[in-house]
Amino acid sequence: MAVTQEVTATMTDALEEAAIGKGDASLAVRDAATSLSGLRSEIIEDAAAQAAMQPWVTMECYQLSRGKQVSQMDTLDLGRVQIVREHQFAAIQKLGTTPEDFCTISYCTPDPAFRFSDHSANGADSVFFIPEWTEFDIHVPAGTQTAYVSFSQSEFADAARALNPRAWEQPSHQVSQFQTRQLVELKNALAQWIGAAEAASRRGEPFDPTGMRGSVLETALRIATAPPEEDATRPPPAARARAMRICRLAREFVEEQMVIHVVPTIVDICVSLAVSERTLLYAFHHCVGMSPQAYLRRCRLNQVRTILLARNPQDTTVTEVAMQFGFLHLGRFAGDYKQIFEESPGTTLARRM
Structure with missing residues (x-):
């Protein structure tokens, strides 16, 4: 079809x-x-x-x-x-x-x-x-x-x-x-999803589709459910107090999920808090100055860093840990990681040597 x-x-x-x-x-x-x-x-x-x-x-x-x-x-x-x-x-x-x-x-x-x-x-x-x-x-x-x-x-x-x-x-x-x-x-x-599978094949590495399934679904949902651009981040001023509470609860939910090595999606947060994506967008922009997606990515980058700092570089690869947390585009992952932590993920892993 x-x-x-x-x-x-x-x-x-x-x-x-x-x-x-x-x-x-x-x-x-x-x-x-x-x-x-x-x-x-x-x-x-x-x-x-x-x-x-x-x-x-x-x-x-x-x-x-x-x-x-x-x-x-x-x-x-x-x-x-x-x-x-x-x-x-x-x-x-x-x-x-x-x-x-x-x-x-x-x-x-x-x-x-x-x-x-x-x-x-x-x-x-x-x-x-x-x-x-x-x-x-x-x-x-x-x-x-x-x-x-x-x-x-x-x-x-x-x-x-x-x-x-x-x-x-x-x-x-x-x-x-x-x-x-x-x-x-x-x-x-x-192109990214197919390219990631092809790259794994060329490297002869096993391919875990779990993170990719979530990424595919979340991308399609963003497109299918996107609210009008002018309404996405500008709810009435009276909603600000509620937005702060929502953002706090969302942060707590994300932290709880990351502890058990689950990568929560925007859908997970909306379902857990019983709020719409539009409300969630306002809450995050008002409270942390970034979108929920950006916040989730930062959480995952931090979780990767924790793992890299704890693992032995002799039996761990950056690719393995990155894929575990849903980072399929390794070039973008490395760039985002270095921008936040001012060192490459490989440098972080090598600290244990």
Whole structure:
């Protein structure tokens, strides 16, 4: 289908079974495939194989324009979360129905010929939501890039309702479209997540998808539940006393979670305190001068530092500890770490030598 924190070792078997079920739709490729416990990168020469690469959705794909190569696909199965990115060489049509407890957030590069059921992708900031048990009929023209992330609908809807009760009290029961200024964040994050899995494969390191699943869900939720920019940090002055109490309770919750090595998300905080994301944003800006996301990141950086200072560098790596606390983009992690602590994480770890 068009459009997106366990990677399963049986992904390859599942794909092969799905391919057989679609009538000998082999996953034909030109380039060598990348496979890492759920990560696949393929050049597709058969539209049916494009459907087989996504066995979590019942789908049929039909090639509609000329081309020996149909698409280039990257799929990353994280268990309860899937990431799919497709660059279409030939036009195709996708027909299917989403299963129970399954939903997606997706986008397409702007093209007037693109059609997602009754919606088009004329705008550069269009994002699509498709819920469970929903029929879809998608036309993807040649030269278009599409991507989606999929989740458990119950998990996504509960979190979205906590962040923005007004908009998500009753989730849509059909394909819906909305505009967001944060689409570039989703595009960059997709590249980061797939790149992190590929990098782990090249290094020959085990890949733990737990932190990535949370990161994927939180990014999609920020996009799907973002309040109007002008309202995000300017609630009425009478709310300031309440904001200070909320911020104090949030800090206590974060500290408690970090003690047991749990990386709390914005959703976790909102659910724990029974507040919306807009209220939480104001509280943090008023009390600590930064967003909840920035505060959480600082907490995790401090936790990493504590571990690095305590571990033996002979049996610990910076990468291992960083990944444990959800830092998937190691270059950004190292930069943020040095900016705060004025030394590299490697220097901190080497202190025990």
